[in-house]
């Protein structure tokens with residue numbers, strides 16, 4: 001149901017206060033103004049009941065006296081708005097000072113009223129909700145539809161047959177009532193794209209289902225051939241676990257997620273690769289070429305044996321009944337034996353793959369000076385169930401950024417470059433909505449996209465986490481210094497983040513676990529991915545609801561406010577700064593570290609295989625040279641930027657010089673793309689960041705090199721060294737291309 005906004009009267013600071021009109025009253029309404037701050041640690045899992053108790057006793061969240069005394073300001077920012085500040089700065093201050101937690105809470109409440117799995121009728125309500133929100137703010141709004149292959153369960157059952165003759169039916173359902181007590185159709189637990197199948201076979205435990213686990217179990221003389229394999233969820237993608245089980249002869253796979261607080265079933269996809277399987281590499285628009293389901297290109301993306309998620313309780317019942325060999329010590333698992341059997345499982349999964357329409361929604365804020373340069377903020381909207389964390393905590397933040405940008409527009413702001421807010425569909429099935437769109441717009445994105453800023457599970461709990469391509473590191477540090485930490489009084493996100501064990505650790509974007517994948521790995525667009533907390537216990541279960549968020553994830557929605565602040569502020573810098581805030585020296589430093597790690601790894605290989613002569617046969621020299629070229633180009637660009645920043649004049653020649661430098665900064669990332677892509681996985685074009693083919697590889701960068709190293713055991717030393725060297729050359733040439741693009745001169 002849509003929620004409507006009216007714009008309230010201008011207050012003394014010249015800031016409009018939005019008044020929230022409830023179309024459907026949320027159970028609790030959070031007051032932002034004069035709310036004050038959370039106490040230290042408030043809102044952590046241990047203290048999650050506080051927000052809840054108050055909301056139940058009064059129906060409205062009011063600040064405690066202590067909180068009111070702590071600070072009575074707009075949450076979370078008290079930025080003074082200086083009317084004399086340059087325009088862009090003044091609007092950044094307005095952006096921060098117009099943060100409100102109650103609006104974000106209301107959006108999240110509305111988005112999570114019903115489960116909204118991609119391709120189903122209820123998901124259309126969330127499309128309409130986002131469209132009407134953007135339209136009500138007078139933002140230019142449109143949608144892009146695709147017809148893609150999705151997958152749904154039709155029937156499943158599981159029972160355990162014990163040696164004493166008893167049969168235990170294991171429940172495969174979760175509560176299907178939403179927070180209002182309404183009946184709602186939560187999809188039964190399943191693995192999307194699993195083939196249908198049945199099995200009546202012995203159960204066997206394989207730890208995380210990695211190669212090392214299968215090797216360990218073989219040493220115990222345990223064979224999984226013909227068995228139903230049970231695996232706990234680790235770092236491997238689900239589809240890879242199934243594939244490895246299949247290679248070892250298993251007939252079906254059950255996966256469960258461990259954790260004291262974990263309940264329910266972790267749904268997920270087992271398809272490999274990214275995007276619609278029927279249109280690999282091109283967009284699944286109406287009347288587009290569509291491969292047959294039986295096409296080998298399509299089939300190779302799906303496992304051949306069926307699988308399902310299992311609840312931790314059901315897993316325990318089965319595992320406790322196993323006999324046979326005790327588990328290898330290195331598994332560190334409280335288990336008497338790994339099987340196989342004597343317990344026999346009767347497993348059935350039936351599902352259907354069908355073509356369904358998916359909907360991406362966009363709001364476009366056209367740039368005043370450079371409308372043909374795009375800054376993209378994206379989050380997916382589809383969820384396995386209610387999706388309060390995954391992904392709608394991000395959607396709520398996106399909608400609040402839209403509200404605040406619209407407010408700024410009413411006050412006269414228009415970004416220099418175009419800002420596009422993107423709400424993706426069908427991410428859970430394999431980044432399908434974003435991938436189809438990137439494929440459809442590849443040339444325009446390649447020549448005009450400045451950056452892509454992704455948020456998926458925006459708020460999972462406490463603690464700031466971020467991943468980025470390295471030229472954005474400096475901007476990230478800068479922006480987190482401007483946003484107040486949601487969990488500790490008086491400090492910024494940056495200060496709290498820097499004080500953690502890992503320091504300001506910025507992860508890289510080699511994974512394919514959210515919508516940044518097509519932007520970085522296929523289109524070479526500089527990208528960021530931000531979130532609060534990680535490893536939340538209700539991931540992909542029916543318990544990922546608004547209620548969980550208000551009880552556990554973020555009772556006062558302050559972490560949501562922090563994410564929206566960082567996300568929106570990053571975009572404002574990228575859209576408004578006259579020189580793009582990209583620092584390629586960070587990139588070069590990062591590559592330098594990769595070179596060292598790679599060198600150590602090759603040394604290790606030498607010590608593992610004494611016949612190897614790494615020094616003589618594999619040379620890292622091409623990397624050294626190309627990184628040096630990138631360093632020089634980055635320094636030059638930096639110097640040029642310094643000079644141009646000081647030139648206030650808006651004369652044509654300076655504007656064009658800035659534009660030319662910005663284009664070089666924007667296009668350098670594209671240099672890392674290779675037209676041939678990764679060997680055997682041509683869709684992945686980026687040679688620095690991408691998933692390695694071997695998910696147990698020690699390298700989470702240079703995926704082509706990682707693949708060559710993984711395959712070395714299957715080749716002669718000569719062949720393997722040649723393959724590794726070739727991939728090192730390819731990476732070096734990619735770095736050189738980036739350096740040339742940054743430098744901007746023809747040879």
Ligand SMILES: [Zn+2]
Pocket residue numbers: 380390391427456457
């Ligand atoms: Zn997600």
